[in-house]
Amino acid sequence: MGQEINGFHHHLNGDAPPLPGGDRPDLLVLRPGLLFKVFEQEFLSKFNVLKAFESPFPLDKYLRDHAQSARAILCEAIVTRITADLLLQLPALQLVVADGTGVNHIDLVECHRRGISVTNTGDVFSEDTADYGVGLLIDVLRRISRADAFVRRGSWPLTAEFPVGRKVRGKRVGIVGLGNIGTKLAKRLEAFGCIVSYNSRTKKQSAAYDFYPTVVDLASQSDILIICCSLTEKTRHIINAEVLNALGKNGILINIGRGPIVDEETLVNYLLNGNIAGAAMDVYENEPRVPSELFRLDNVVLSPHRGAFTQEAFFDAFKIVMGNLDAFFSNTYLLTPVTTNE
Numbered sequence: 001m002g003q004e005i006n007g008f009h010h011h012l013n014g015d016a017p018p019l020p021g022g023d024r025p026d027l028l029v030l031r032p033g034l035l036f037k038v039f040e041q042e043f044l045s046k047f048n049v050l051k052a053f054e055s056p057f058p059l060d061k062y063l064r065d066h067a068q069s070a071r072a073i074l075c076e077a078i079v080t081r082i083t084a085d086l087l088l089q090l091p092a093l094q095l096v097v098a099d100g101t102g103v104n105h106i107d108l109v110e111c112h113r114r115g116i117s118v119t120n121t122g123d124v125f126s127e128d129t130a131d132y133g134v135g136l137l138i139d140v141l142r143r144i145s146r147a148d149a150f151v152r153r154g155s156w157p158l159t160a161e162f163p164v165g166r167k168v169r170g171k172r173v174g175i176v177g178l179g180n181i182g183t184k185l186a187k188r189l190e191a192f193g194c195i196v197s198y199n200s201r202t203k204k205q206s207a208a209y210d211f212y213p214t215v216v217d218l219a220s221q222s223d224i225l226i227i228c229c230s231l232t233e234k235t236r237h238i239i240n241a242e243v244l245n246a247l248g249k250n251g252i253l254i255n256i257g258r259g260p261i262v263d264e265e266t267l268v269n270y271l272l273n274g275n276i277a278g279a280a281m282d283v284y285e286n287e288p289r290v291p292s293e294l295f296r297l298d299n300v301v302l303s304p305h306r307g308a309f310t311q312e313a314f315f316d317a318f319k320i321v322m323g324n325l326d327a328f329f330s331n332t333y334l335l336t337p338v339t340t341n342e
C-alpha cells in the first residue's frame, strides 16, 4: 500500500490507492556509483529509488523529508560513508548494501549496535584483483607501462636505450593479508616461480607458505611486498617507515588493498630519495588525488582503482546486490552478510 506524503511515496498501512512505485520498496541511494549507473533501470524497475543526489536541498533535509521510512540503502564503495551521524538520521534503516568488497567506509560497529545488517559483494572481485596484482608486479619489474610510453612518444627510433627490467621468477614476494585475494594471488605467483610468504592476523593452517607474525619481519624477508588486506583501524598505516626500511633499497611495494594502509607521505619520500626501488599502486590515501611527485618517477606504476573491476565481475556484483535486497525484502537469509569482526 502506498500513500503520498510531501510528494513522496511512503509505505504506510492505509486505504489510499496504490500509486506508481508505491508498492515497490524504498531503496535509498546517496550517490550513484558505477554499479548503480550501469544497472539503474533494473534498480528502478524493482525499487522506489530515493535519489538523494538529485535533491537540491542539503542531505539532512532530504533525509528528514523523504527517507524516514527507508529500510535499505545502497552504498557506493569508497565515496559514500555510512557514519554514526548518518545512521542517526535514518531511523528505519535495517540494511546497508555495499556495492564492493571493502567495507572500511561503513561504521560496522554502529550498524551492529543498531541491529542494521551490512552486506558486501563477497568474493566476486577477488580473482580479478589477484590478476591485477600480478599485472602490476610484472609491470613494475619489467617496466611495461614505461615501455609503452617510450614507444608512444617516439623515443625508440632516437635511442634503443630503454632500460632493462628485473626478472619475476625467484623473487621473494611477501603478501600482507592472505584472505580471498591474497590466497588467489599467492597461487598465481607460485606459477611464476616466485617464493611466496605472508603475514596475516593468524597463521593459516591450510597455507603452505612461510608465515611471518609481523609485517616488518615479512618485509625484511621480501623483495616485493603486496598489500591485499582490508583497511581497518588495525591496518591503517601499517606500512610505515619501519616496514619500508625493512623492505630496503631494492624492495618494491605494491598496493591493491586500500590507500590508507600505507603511510603515503612516507612512501613518497622513500621513493623520491631512492630508499626503496619502486612501487605500483591501484589505491591511494585520498582518492582520486594521487601525489603528483610520483608522476615523474620511472619506477612507479599508477592505476586509478580499477584492480577489482571487470565487466564480468561487475555483473556478478550486481546479481549479489540484487540477491541481498531480494532476500531482505522477502525476509530470508542475506547472501553475503558482513560481520563486525571481519
Ligand SMILES: O=CC(=O)O
Residues within 6 Å of the ligand: 077, 099, 100, 101, 102, 103, 125, 308
Ligand atoms: O575496491 C573495490 C572493492 O572493495 O570492491
